Amino acid sequence: MTHAIAELLYPHVTRTPADWLEIYPPRALPQGAYVTRYAPSPTGFVHIGSIYASLVARRAAHQTGGVFFLRIEDTDKKREQDGSIEAIVHNLINFGLTPDEGIVQIDPEIELGAYKPYTQSERIDIYESFAKDLVARGLAYPAFDSEAELDELRKQQEVEKVQPGYYGKWARWRDASYEDVKARIDAGERPVIRVRAPYPNPARVVLHDAIRGEIDMPANEIDAVLIKSDNRLPTYHFAHVVDDTVMRVNLVTRGDEWLPSVPLHLQLFAYINQPAPTFAHIAPIAKMDGTSRRKLSKRKDPEANMAYYYEIGYPEQAVTEYLLNLANSNFQDWRRDNPTTPNSEFAFSIEKMGIASPLFDLIKLNDISKDVIARFTAEQVYDLAVAWADEHDQRLAAVLRLESAYTLAVFNVERTGTAPRKDIINWSDVERAVGFFFDPLFEAAIAKDSYPFPALDGELTAQVIEKMKAFDPVMPKENWLAGMRDFAEAHGFARDAKTFKKAPESYRGHFGDMMMIVRAALTGRTNTPDLYEIMKTMGTARVQRRADLALTAAKQRAGNA
RNA sequence: GCUCUAUUCGUCUAGAGGCCUAGGACGUAGCCCUCUCAAGGCUAAAACACGGGUUCGAAUCCCGUAUGGAGCACCA
Numbered sequence: 001m002t003h004a005i006a007e008l009l010y011p012h013v014t015r016t017p018a019d020w021l022e023i024y025p026p027r028a029l030p031q032g033a034y035v036t037r038y039a040p041s042p043t044g045f046v047h048i049g050s051i052y053a054s055l056v057a058r059r060a061a062h063q064t065g066g067v068f069f070l071r072i073e074d075t076d077k078k079r080e081q082d083g084s085i086e087a088i089v090h091n092l093i094n095f096g097l098t099p100d101e102g103i104v105q106i107d108p109e110i111e112l113g114a115y116k117p118y119t120q121s122e123r124i125d126i127y128e129s130f131a132k133d134l135v136a137r138g139l140a141y142p143a144f145d146s147e148a149e150l151d152e153l154r155k156q157q158e159v160e161k162v163q164p165g166y167y168g169k170w171a172r173w174r175d176a177s178y179e180d181v182k183a184r185i186d187a188g189e190r191p192v193i194r195v196r197a198p199y200p201n202p203a204r205v206v207l208h209d210a211i212r213g214e215i216d217m218p219a220n221e222i223d224a225v226l227i228k229s230d231n232r233l234p235t236y237h238f239a240h241v242v243d244d245t246v247m248r249v250n251l252v253t254r255g256d257e258w259l260p261s262v263p264l265h266l267q268l269f270a271y272i273n274q275p276a277p278t279f280a281h282i283a284p285i286a287k288m289d290g291t292s293r294r295k296l297s298k299r300k301d302p303e304a305n306m307a308y309y310y311e312i313g314y315p316e317q318a319v320t321e322y323l324l325n326l327a328n329s330n331f332q333d334w335r336r337d338n339p340t341t342p343n344s345e346f347a348f349s350i351e352k353m354g355i356a357s358p359l360f361d362l363i364k365l366n367d368i369s370k371d372v373i374a375r376f377t378a379e380q381v382y383d384l385a386v387a388w389a390d391e392h393d394q395r396l397a398a399v400l401r402l403e404s405a406y407t408l409a410v411f412n413v414e415r416t417g418t419a420p421r422k423d424i425i426n427w428s429d430v431e432r433a434v435g436f437f438f439d440p441l442f443e444a445a446i447a448k449d450s451y452p453f454p455a456l457d458g459e460l461t462a463q464v465i466e467k468m469k470a471f472d473p474v475m476p477k478e479n480w481l482a483g484m485r486d487f488a489e490a491h492g493f494a495r496d497a498k499t500f501k502k503a504p505e506s507y508r509g510h511f512g513d514m515m516m517i518v519r520a521a522l523t524g525r526t527n528t529p530d531l532y533e534i535m536k537t538m539g540t541a542r543v544q545r546r547a548d549l550a551l552t553a554a555k556q557r558a559g560n561a
Numbered sequence: 562g563c564u565c566u567a568u569u570c571g572u573c574u575a576g577a578g579g580c581c582u583a584g585g586a587c588g589u590a591g592c593c594c595u596c597u598c599a600a601g602g603c604u605a606a607a608a609c610a611c612g613g614g615u616u617c618g619a620a621u622c623c624c625g626u627a628u629g630g631a632g633c634a635c636c637a
Contacts (some may be wrong), residue, residue, distance in 0.1 A: 332574095528598065
């Protein structure tokens with residue numbers, strides 16, 4: 001009778017699961033190679049958790065000589081949003097996570113790989129073959145309950161204080177006759193297909209999760225929906241089991257919110273007589289909300305959205321290394337021991353991933369990002385900063401592009417030694433870090449806040465600026481510094497801070513206090529990189545121009561006082 | 562309500578019964594270096610949720626309690 005029902009439901013389906021398994025044979029891969037996938041639904045907005053999961057999946061696959069692919073889970077047409085697929089692919093490519101199969105470039109029409117199609121709405125034939133087979137073997141059945149009837153069921157279960165759901169005696173279509181089903185079909189109704197789960201089911205399932213170890217759960221006894229009635233598409237559960245079987249996935253990485261449905265999934269793998277993959281359930285990235293932690297939310301947390309990192313201008317490597325650090329905390333030790341090796345060579349381990357949700361930590365990201373940018377060459381910084389500015393800050397872009405050789409020299413200040421300067425956090429931080437080098441930005445800052453000269457008399461300030469103006473870039477740094485020290489001493493400053501500390505009353509200040517005049521005149525700021533380097537980079541003409549500007553301001557100030 | 566799951570410095574974590582007086586990193590504070598920052602070096606404060614067991618010995622194993630998280634949809 002079940003065969004008859006299967007035929008009634010799917011008269012057009014001629015292929016069997018065995019046919020599909022032949023069409024999509026096991027992959028020829030080395031022993032132990034993982035086949036993994038990232039399977040988003042195209043609902044807009046790329047979440048950082050998605051990039052995190054993809055990173056994990058791709059590393060696991062590639063480190064074992066396996067395959068990482070992208071599958072689009074578009075079985076809920078109501079929630080779909082235009083442009084989502086492009087956004088997903090764009091992010092994967094940007095973060096060095098380009099899939100090996102599926103949609104691997106921005107044009108969603110182009111698909112790579114032998115297990116196509118990689119979009120679920122185009123795989124209905126496959127799902128229906130498996131569904132028909134299950135119905136024929138009595139392991140699944142059609143159900144014609146209306147939404148209202150299901151509501152009623154839930155209410156009744158609430159009243160009786162029993163487990164909610166479609167199971168056992170509550171599953172009224174479980175053992176419907178061929179005639180009952182045929183009557184509904186003839187009336188034009190479309191059923192859902194549900195699994196026939198054993199009920200009661202006292203069995204336990206034990207699985208070994210790659211991240212969480214042994215997990216022991218009660219076996220499934222709910223007759224979950226496999227195929228939806230309105231559009232013939234599968235639910236997540238059925239799509240997962242069929243696709244990951246047919247596409248030969250052997251390591252499923254996904255968020256740990258799926259853990260409770262693993263018993264259902266294992267039941268389905270058993271029903272179709274196929275081995276279940278290894279599971280790796282990833283804890284979501286969280287943040288504090290009041291006193292409790294919660295998953296990073298699309299609506300409340302801007303840092304959940306990948307767009308946030310583009311806007312602020314974090315280099316791709318910074319985000320990647322931050323995520324790697326969350327996934328494997330030994331990454332930081334590896335990075336310390338291998339300061340210049342690309343992070344792709346880090347031996348990632350899925351087993352080392354943490355079980356509890358880590359809290360997102362912007363301060364740590366900033367720290368990692370500073371290190372990442374410090375490792376870049378001046379050329380890389382230039383290219384990336386300008387590319388960012390082109391998109392997010394046109395005014396800055398214009399300034400940086402004005403004299404590209406000069407900009408390049410600016411980014412090279414204190415970058416060449418053994419300990420490169422770490423003061424740029426991200427691209428939107430560039431203006432704060434080195435803006436003073438550029439005349440338009442410098443002049444705007446001066447106009448706004450004036451010079452932060454130390455409280456010394458105007459005549460002396462002017463003399464120091466004159467001395468600065470005489471800067472000769474040919475002179476080595478040591479000589480210039482020595483000359484400045486001599487000058488300081490001649491004008492009543494201690495040669496260095498130590499001398500000053502011994503007898504502060506005998507000096508008007510120490511060398512550093514005098515140099516602050518130079519710093520203020522040259523940059524309009526009280527904290528900057530090395531002054532000699534700055535002057536050398538700026539060149540004589542710019543130094544002199546700035547000296548003149550500062551002199552005018554200093555004299556004005558002296559006049560006012 | 563039921564099921565699963567988790568809990569080590571503020572944060573990310575190391576930890577597989579004696580290497581634990583609990584280690585590292587970020588952050589914080591102090592000192593050193595120093596033309597100011599940044600960086601770097603050194604130092605400090607800072608944690609095994611609680612209660613019972615098991616054991617010669619527990620952060621680690623077991624049982625409870627508390628608290629957090631997730632799930633119980635024709636959403637993924």
